[in-house]
Amino acid sequence: MTGxxxxxxNPEELLRHxxxxxxxxQRGRLKVFLGYxxxxxKSQRMLHEGVRRKQRGQDVIVAAxxxxxxxxxxxxxxxxxVIPTVxxxxxxxxxxxxxxxxxxxxxxxxxLIDGLAYDNPPGSRNPKRWQDVNELLDRGISxxxxxxxxxxxxxxxxxxxxxxxxxxxxxxxxxLAEADEIEVVDAPPEELHLAPGEPDPRRLGELRxxxxxxxxxxxxxxxxxxxxxxxxxxxxxxxxRILVCLTPHSDLEMLRSGRRNALRFHGALLAAxxxxxxxxxxxxxLLSEKLEAAREAGAELxxxxxxxxxxxxxxxARSQRVTQIFIGHSLRRRxxxxxxxxxxxxxxxxxxxxxxxxxxxxx
Amino acid sequence: xxxxGRGRLKVYIGYxxxxxxxYQMLADAQDLRRRGVDVVVGxxxxxxxxxxxxxxxxxxxxxxxxLEYRGTRLEEMDTAAILRRRxxxxxxxxxxxxxxxxxxxxxxxxxxxxLLDAGIDVLTTMNVQHLESLNDQVWNVTGIRVRETVxxxxxxxxxxxxxxxxxxxxxxxxxxxxxxxxxxxxxxAMDHFFTEANLAALREIALRYxxxEIEEKLEAAPAETVDxxxxxxxxxxxxxxxxxxxxxxxxxxxxxxxxxDCLALHVLPQGGWAELPAGTREVIERHLHFARNLRIDTHAxxxxxxxxxxxxxxxxxxxxxxxxxxxxxxxWFKLLSETVVQQIVRLSADTQITIVSQRRR
Numbered sequence: 058m059t060g061x062x063x064x065x066x067n068p069e070e071l072l073r074h075x076x077x078x079x080x081x082x083q084r085g086r087l088k089v090f091l092g093y094x095x096x097x098x099k100s101q102r103m104l105h106e107g108v109r110r111k112q113r114g115q116d117v118i119v120a121a122x123x124x125x126x127x128x129x130x131x132x133x134x135x136x137x138x139v140i141p142t143v144x145x146x147x148x149x150x151x152x153x154x155x156x157x158x159x160x161x162x163x164x165x166x167x168x169l170i171d172g173l174a175y176d177n178p179p180g181s182r183n184p185k186r187w188q189d190v191n192e193l194l195d196r197g198i199s200x201x202x203x204x205x206x207x208x209x210x211x212x213x214x215x216x217x218x219x220x221x222x223x224x225x226x227x228x229x230x231x232x233l234a235e236a237d238e239i240e241v242v243d244a245p246p247e248e249l250h251l252a253p254g255e256p257d258p259r260r261l262g263e264l265r266x267x268x269x270x271x272x273x274x275x276x277x278x279x280x281x282x283x284x285x286x287x288x289x290x291x292x293x294x295x296x297x298r299i300l301v302c303l304t305p306h307s308d309l310e311m312l313r314s315g316r317r318n319a320l321r322f323h324g325a326l327l328a329a330x331x332x333x334x335x336x337x338x339x340x341x342x343l344l345s346e347k348l349e350a351a352r353e354a355g356a357e358l359x360x361x362x363x364x365x366x367x368x369x370x371x372x373x374a375r376s377q378r379v380t381q382i383f384i385g386h387s388l389r390r391r392x393x394x395x396x397x398x399x400x401x402x403x404x405x406x407x408x409x410x411x412x413x414x415x416x417x418x419x420x
Numbered sequence: 421x422x423x424x425g426r427g428r429l430k431v432y433i434g435y436x437x438x439x440x441x442x443y444q445m446l447a448d449a450q451d452l453r454r455r456g457v458d459v460v461v462g463x464x465x466x467x468x469x470x471x472x473x474x475x476x477x478x479x480x481x482x483x484x485x486x487l488e489y490r491g492t493r494l495e496e497m498d499t500a501a502i503l504r505r506r507x508x509x510x511x512x513x514x515x516x517x518x519x520x521x522x523x524x525x526x527x528x529x530x531x532x533x534x535l536l537d538a539g540i541d542v543l544t545t546m547n548v549q550h551l552e553s554l555n556d557q558v559w560n561v562t563g564i565r566v567r568e569t570v571x572x573x574x575x576x577x578x579x580x581x582x583x584x585x586x587x588x589x590x591x592x593x594x595x596x597x598x599x600x601x602x603x604x605x606x607x608x609a610m611d612h613f614f615t616e617a618n619l620a621a622l623r624e625i626a627l628r629y630x631x632x633e634i635e636e637k638l639e640a641a642p643a644e645t646v647d648x649x650x651x652x653x654x655x656x657x658x659x660x661x662x663x664x665x666x667x668x669x670x671x672x673x674x675x676x677x678x679x680x681d682c683l684a685l686h687v688l689p690q691g692g693w694a695e696l697p698a699g700t701r702e703v704i705e706r707h708l709h710f711a712r713n714l715r716i717d718t719h720a721x722x723x724x725x726x727x728x729x730x731x732x733x734x735x736x737x738x739x740x741x742x743x744x745x746x747x748x749x750x751x752w753f754k755l756l757s758e759t760v761v762q763q764i765v766r767l768s769a770d771t772q773i774t775i776v777s778q779r780r781r
Contacts, residue, residue, distance in 0.1 A: 088587070238587040241627065245430075245580050262638045266631045269583065273627035280620040289617065295557065295624040314772075321677045323628065386769060400762060403746060406777035410670070412741075413765055413773045 077286075085199035087190070088238040089173070092205050093268035094261055096249045099203035099242045100126070100171050104133040106201055107169045111137065120168040120193075121155050121175075121186070137169070147178035154181060155189050160198070167199035174208035174226045187228045203242075206268045209233060219263045220256050234275050241272045270323055297324030300379040300409075301356065302370060304330065305343035309350055311383045311414050316354040318381070328356035329373055331366050367401045379409050386416040427536040430580040431515065432545045435626035436619060437467075438591055438600035441545040441584045442513055446475035449511050449543060453479060459509040462535070462542075463497035463528070469599060479511070487520050494520045499531045502540070509541040516550035516568045529574050548626040551575065552714060553673040556666050560779055561621040562613060572676060573715050576636060583630040588619035632677075652680030655739040656716070657730055657764075659686065660700045663745050663778045664707045670776050671743035672714050683737060684711040687729045688722040727763035734771055741772045 088106075092099040100123065111117045119139040126134065140160055142153040154177050160168060175186040183189050190200050207216045207223075211230040217223045233239060246261035256264065277296060284290070299322075301307075301315045312328070319326040328351035330344065351358060359377075361369035374382060384399055403411050432441040442465070452459045461481040466473050482505060485498035496519055502510055512535070517528040525531055532542050549558040552569045559565050575581065595606040595614060656671035658664050668684060675682035686704050689695040696704070708718045723729030734742055744761055758766070765773050 238589055240587050240590075241583065241585040243583045243585060243630070245582055247580075259638060262634055266634045266638070269627050269631035269634070272585070273624050273631065276620055276624045276627060280617065280624065283617060283620065287617075295561075295621060295628050318674075318678070321679075323631065381774075386765070399765070403761065403775050403777075406746065406775070408777065408779055410777060411775045413775070415770045415772065 083197060085167070085194040085197050086238070087194055087199070087236040088201045088240070089233055089236045090201075090203040090240050090242050091233070091268055091272060092203065092242045093264040094246075094249065094256070095205060097242045097244045099205070100130055101133065102240075102242050103169055103171065103201055103203045104130065104137070107167075108133060108136050110167060116166040118160075118163065118165045118168050120160050121153065121170045121172060123171055124153060140168075145178045145181075147180075150178075152176070152178040154178070155186065157182060157189055157192065160193065161196065164196075165198060167201060168193065170200055170202045173202045173204040174224070174228050176226050185226075185228070187232050191232075204228060204233070206264055206271070209271070212267065212271060215267055216264065219260050219267075230271075233271075234278055236275075239272055239275050241268060243269070296378075297322035297381065298327065298377060298379045299324060299381045299383065300327045300329060300370075300374060300377065301351065301383040302330070302385070303328055303344070303347045303351060304385065305336070305340040305347065306416070307347050307385050308414055308416055309347070311385060312347075312350050312354045312356070314414075315356065315383055319355075324380075326354060326356040327359060327373075327377060327379065328354075329359040329361055329370065331361045331369065332363050334363065366398050367405065370402060371405055374409055381410045381412060382406070383412050383414060385414050425539055427538070427540045427542055428579040429532070429536055429577070430541070430543050430582065431575060431578045432543070432582050432584055433626060433630060434545070434547050434584045435549075435622040436547060436591060436614065438594050439584050439586050441547075442469075443472045443475055444582075444584050445511060445513075445543050445545055446472065446479070449479055449509070450475065452509055457509055458507045459511065460502070460505060460507040462499075462502045462510040462512045463514070464511065465513045467600070468602070471599070480507075487522060489520045489522060496520060496523055497528065497531055499524075499534055502535060503538055506538070507540060509543065510535055512542055512544045515544040515546040516570050518568050527570075529570055546570065546575075548629050549622065551629065553669055553676070554625060554629065556669060556779060557625060558622070561625070562618045564613065571714050572672075575633065578633075581630060581633045581637070583626060585623070585627070588616050588623060591619060592616070650738065650740060652678045652741060653737065653739045654678075654680055654682050654741045654743060655730075655734055655737065656682065656684040656711070656743045657686075657745070658684050658704065658707045658711065658718075659745065660703045660707075661745055662703075665710060666778065667743060667745045667776050668707065668711050668714065668716065671774075672711075672716060674741075674743075674774075680740070682716045683739070684708065684716045684718045685730065685733055686718075686720045687726045688720055690722050690724050692722045693720070727760055727767050730764055731767040731771075734768055739771060741774060742768060743774050743776060746775050746777050 090099045090103050107117045107119065117137065119134065119137050121142050122134065122139070140156055140163060143156050145152040145154050153175070155170065170190060173187055173190065177184055177186060183192070190202060193200055206212055208227045209230050210227040213223055213227060243265065246258040246265065249261070299315050299319050301311050315326050330348065336344065348358060359373055361373065370382065382402065384402065399413060432445050434441040449459050459479065461476065461479050463484065464476060464481065482498055482501050484495040487494050487496060497512065512528065512532055515529050515532065519526055519528065532544060535542050548554060549566050550568055550570050551572060553572045555566060555569060592610060592614060594600050595610055598606060600606060601609055652675065654671050654675040656668055658668065672682050686708060693701055708720065711718050721729060721733060730742065742764065744764055746761060761775055
């Protein structure tokens with residue numbers, strides 16, 4: 058995606074990036090280990106990283122760990138300094154709370170925090186543990202932490218569809234997306250030593266897929282941010298992005314196919330139409346139906362200002378990193394000496410495929 | 421998936437050298453050994469990485485076979501020796517490796533197939549950029565055309581794929597510390613291939629690929645159908661144009677994702693192969709051979725009119741989507757006449773036609 062085509066950022070953009078960089082420099086760095094289920098080995102990976110950093114001379118401590126750990130984790134834990142969590146009872150339920158004042162006093166370079174999604178008891182400084190982490194980062198302390206897919210709020214509906222269960226503690230996905238680094242802890246389901254009552258290997262496989270796609274999306278956003286701040290234009294990338302060009306007479310199969318393809322590729326679906334003055338009432342109605350169908354198919358809608366259709370589509374394709382354009386055969390009408398839009402689009406395509414759909418009304 | 425009697429294949433996938441694929445594979449091998457499984461190392465590439473080398477202690481290593489090639493001594497995996505030794509599990513590094521000329525088989529993955537056929541389980545490593553279907557994407561992202569590739573079906577048949585993920589930052593730290601390459605080589609690598617943007621893009625490709633593989637292995641899900649209820653059948657129009665390889669990869673990738681069938685067609689002059697100049701013929705044969713290696717059903721038919729032959733073939737074979745490369749730019753005096761692509765679009769008006777552009781960097 059590092060195209061040779063350099064694009065100079067405008068001054069405001071540059072200033073925004075500089076300010077963001079400055080904030081980032083003073084802030085601690087956040088690294089998150091993401092797992093798709095318990096027992097994939099997140100805590101272990103997190104602790105191993107802590108030990109390695111300590112060996113390399115970084116001042117690392119542990120600020121939160123699960124109350125009960127398996128023997129192999131306990132063994133690694135012995136190599137690290139721990140600031141124990143404080144146990145609070147509230148409404149008959151025990152809570153483990155990070156001892157923030159103690160961590161602030163100790164002020165390490167980095168601290169390890171397990172169970173990112175934990176709730177703090179009512180009346181705490183912050184209702185949620187991830188907000189404690191935010192405070193640590195604000196004070197320049199880096200945090201290495203671990204979280205499970207089912208604890209990410211925006212992923213909960215999908216997780217519930219797979220497992221039939223919903224976790225009661227969660228973090229917003231934006232917190233994960235803003236992390237400096239996210240690392241997937243992947244292991245085949247057969248290798249997890251499952252406790253009874255946990256999802257079967259098939260469901261675990263689905264969760265595993267979900268976690269990888271979430272990480273891919275986060276990486277994609279980070280990459281766009283990086284390219285943007287370096288004045289680089291992103292080119293077509295790892296994700297399929299399909300743009301359906303709609304007219305009043307478009308065949309709905311274009312949208313259905315777009316949706317099927319986007320689902321199978323785990324890609325994005327976009328739909329565009331040109332704003333036209335003087336559309337007949339009948340055509341206006343047909344177009345509205347097509348746009349409604351596009352919305353139902355989950356497409357992101359774009360309205361192109363009238364002017365040159367092909368130029369507008371090309372510009373949209375570039376800015377949205379489109380990899381496939383779906384267009385109807387009906388647009389192949391050609392005037393005297395003017396070339397039809399489909400042919401022009403094909404001639405101008407450099408970074409996307411053009412798929413021409415038959416117009417069955419005419420066939 | 422493997423049938424009874426055949427060995428199981430597990431592939432550790434990464435997005436670059438140094439992410440820790442071999443390390444994890446050897447750690448798992450040690451785990452197996454401790455549990456009493458008869459595991460040997462068939463091939464291991466130390467790359468001078470100390471912590472990886474330490475991971476091999478205690479594992480039985482089958483000595484490599486030494487070959488002489490143009491006066492140089494080269495080493496390859498000794499498949500025959502492994503077969504004689506008959507372990508339960510064999511560790512084979514660098515799945516995408518191409519053998520020295522003179523070996524019985526061209527590719528290491530073919531050697532691995534011999535072991536699997538003999539009922540031996542295999543653990544192996546590979547970087548995602550060696551996957552055939554990702555070749556163009558990887559080139560676009562990194563500017564590097566990977567030559568050693570593995571067809572996708574080989575990975576589809578693996579019983580298990582495990583992604584080894586690290587962040588680009590951690591990987592670059594490893595490079596800086598000289599863990600992956602010697603310091604001098606590392607600096608060069610960081611300035612070129614291992615840039616932050618390259619690594620992030622490759623990583624995204626690897627994450628999406630791993631997700632796709634997991635989904636494929638989860639279900640023998642029904643094939644996608646077009647709205648008439650027909651299964652997708654994709655026809656790729658192969659020519660002598662060097663872009664055909666990318667076109668074939670693209671068509672196959674779409675067919676695979678839609679779980680459809682994939683065909684490739686070249687239309688010969690009426691006189692058949694004999695009418696082609698030797699050079700052109702060789703190129704087309706190479707392209708069709710490439711398609712067959714990807715398990716595409718290939719055809720060459722003779723006809724007087726290329727677009728009409730394609731349209732007829734598509735109809736006869738119930739094709740739902742035709743893949744063609746874009747016609748070359750034309751001189752101004754031909755702008756009013758139709759290109760081959762335009763003719764195909766006109767003559768196959770009842771079929772979806774995908775015009776694949778030649779991506780530029």
